[in-house]
Amino acid sequence: MIDSSPLVAAHGVGKSFGSVRAVDQISFEVQPQQIFSLLGPNGAGKSTLVRMLIGMLPPDEGTFSWRDNGRSNIPLDRSLIGYLPEDRGLYKDQLVAATLEYFAALRGLNRADSRRVAQMWMERLGLTQYAKSKLETLSKGNQQKVQIATAVLHRPAFVVLDEPFSGLDPINQELMVNLIRELRSEGATILLSAHQLNLIERLADHILIIAKGREVLSGTLAEIFRGPYGGKTLRIEFEQPVDEALLAEIQADKDIRELRLEQPNLIALHFTKNHNQLEWLNRLHEWGPIWTFQSSAASLHEIYLKVANDAEPFPAVSDSLNGSPASF
């Protein structure tokens, strides 16, 4: 019988700093070997939630329950966790190999094993030639590789990666994507927090979006794409500027979740359900000649923007920019 209980579960956890409510009644479950993505705007409470999850901060209320080797509700075991924090750095005046060996030793490996895993990770990440180099002499990308190696070299069951792609060029981002997939295929469960939503879309099995410390959206990728924030977008470029009367007419239709005036002659219609887009094209063509049109499914990026805006409306300055959500 397959044990399907989660590796870790949060039950109504909350945390306040003075009068600031950083995390408010959040619950979730992370299944074994899942890539669980935690998203949210800056200051949403992601880092606080992660710090509570891995035992660096005690929650004010709620609990976390862990499972390991079939045992449930066990206390947090640091050796199970590999953590790449958002605020990160290394001993810049130390050698790459020595740094990796030190972190391996901190994780409980003996001297011989520390050397072996340090060597293995340097080979895996293409750092062997820098083994005797000081970290400060490495490029930012290579420093980032060393940093992630220090987080996972003890083969943790649960890997927490907070902004693993920041500072990486596209090639190294791809390398990181592959590494995350490899870690999962090797048996690790991954909690991933990042702002590169195109990469999250490729990696995540489950997404939890929080804002102002609260959960605002949660589900698998398929559930999210099919949910109220998913749907399709039809962009229509007219040969002439769109008038207010047409915009009001479109806005009145209950199947149109959102209307965006992206250019004076370009509108984007966001449908919440499987709507017949050809009907809308014919209807709009009657209003005026159409120059181009394009139909696409909502990306995670678009969904995220909508969710985040609903939870916390964007600052007024963005209203004056082209392409921002129109308020009708």
Place this chain on the structure above:
Amino acid sequence: MNRSVLVVAKWEFFRFFKWRDQLIGVLTLLVTSALAFAAVTFAQSSNEVNLAVVGFNETLKLSEKSRIKVRSSTETVKQLRLQLADQSLDGILLIGERVNNDPELDVELIVRRQPSWVGEIQQTMNELKSSRAMAKASMVPEVLQQIFSPQGIKVTTTMPNGVSLADRIVAIGMGGFMMVVNFLGLSFFMIGVTGEKQQRITEQIVSAISPQSWIDGKLIGLTGASFASVATMLVGGLAIFGIFWLAGYGVSFPDSLTRWDLLPLLAILFLGGAVFWNCFFAAVSSIINDPNTSAKSGLLFMPMLPIAAGFLAIPQPDGIAMRLLSILPGTSSTAMPIRLLLGNVAWWELALCLLLLIGGILILRLAAGRIFAAGIMLYGKEPTWIEVLRWAMKG
């Protein structure tokens, strides 16, 4: 003690104590001292002064080690001036008798420019004048010596080892030793805690080991590094001492340095004091974000106050103030060794001092661990003193 404490201790020790750098430091010190010593010796031996004495038949009594070589001359002053000009002569000393057998002589020294050895000539001429005056008064030199010699006072000390000037110097040296150890500890913790906080190293380490293990490892490693650095300096100092000893300068060890019975006690006091203050440094450096702007940085110099007080108390090692300082944990590492050398310490004072020191370390270590655990996670904003006190009490 768990294994991660030792891992951290070893890492921190070798981050700050580099054998190669220390060895280079000692060698540089030795080479510099040897070169300076050789230069002075060479300068003294090669810088011979040739002085021609005119108009005086007696022999001038200069010291045996004097570099002034005197010769009586019958040449004219004009001829001697020519020799002075071509630098085959360094000076002409013209000595003339006055009338009535006056002990005062007319003395003129002709040189190219003001010499450094004029004091030696002055002293020689003073002695000459004194002996001439004594001869005129029919006085034997022994009588004059008796007149001017000071009254001797025999000092008898009741302690087994009397307090000599050398002992006082050793006491000051021990205070200096603790000051250097504390300054090194302070700088190591500023780099090792505040610096790491600034470099954002802390979170990843605290995800692997507990903050208390981390601070314990740092305490052991950084205290060890500061002691090892000072020990290296002492080795260098002893080597210089050895150079002077070998050169026959007659230097010798003060007696107090050879009191082997005191050494283990001194070692415990020094080590305990260093650990005590390093706990303090760890706590304070963890709540500082930027030492250049933080108002809390001044607190790091607090451990220097008892050391200064210890120095001031040296004249009265068994006074009330010194007895109190030698028992309190923050100051005992400086004050008690000074009292052990210069004063009279009761057994209960020593026992109380050690008890309070160990107790103080245990309490401060726990409080420092709690402050450290909270402080290293706090970026941007420094905590208030009330918050720090709350962390220390409750964690």
